[in-house]
Amino acid sequence: MYNYLVNGFKYEFDVGFRGFVHHNTVDNLLSAKTKPDIVRQKFQNEINANRFVGPFDSKPFTEMQLSSLGLAEKKMPGTYRMIHHLSFPEGSSINDNIPQDKCNVQYASIHNAIELIKTVGRKSFCAKTDISSAFRIINIKESQYKLFGFMWEGKYYYDKNLQMGCSSSCQIFENFSTAIEWIAKKHLFQR
Secondary structure, three states, rough: HHHHHHHHHHHOOOOOOOOOOOOOOOOOOHHHHHHHHHHHHHHHHHHHOOOOEEEEEOOOOOOEOOOOOEEEEEOOOEEEEEEEEEOOOOOOOOHHOOOOOHHHOOOOOOHHHHHHHHHHOOOOOOOOOOOOOOHHHEEEHHHHHHOOEEEEEEEEEOEEEEEOOOHHHHHHHHHHHHHHHHHHHHHOOOO
């Protein structure tokens, strides 16, 4: 795990894609087309954060797979998450070509938390953290940028970071967050 994480942060993370790039055209989802101002703002945020690259008048890679964009409303009304539909087209999507063993994750359950609190006792201290745009802080291999292409307003773009909706994102991020937890336990809380 140590080597996996060090190499991932040094040389970027492999999403596990084991298929062929399909030359395709896509149409964005209605949710994105009906709220273009929100999509434009999301684009600007991602470009400013150096995660999206573009716009290009033509495909920036000889082989480049395009996927649809959409918007999903978050819990707070009027706020949206941009989605990159990596499960389309069925049978030849990015997610169809990531082996299942790269997608499995076992999260801690509420039962695990209860048992831990019972073990520590009444004076236990609990805390929860949340990393904003968690997956987006993980860089993917440069050789895989061509898998994460999309179009907006007639221009081509690609994504350089792990995405919500990529079937291996949860496992990659879980490995990272488990390492952060281990570091905190071993080095921060033992002083």
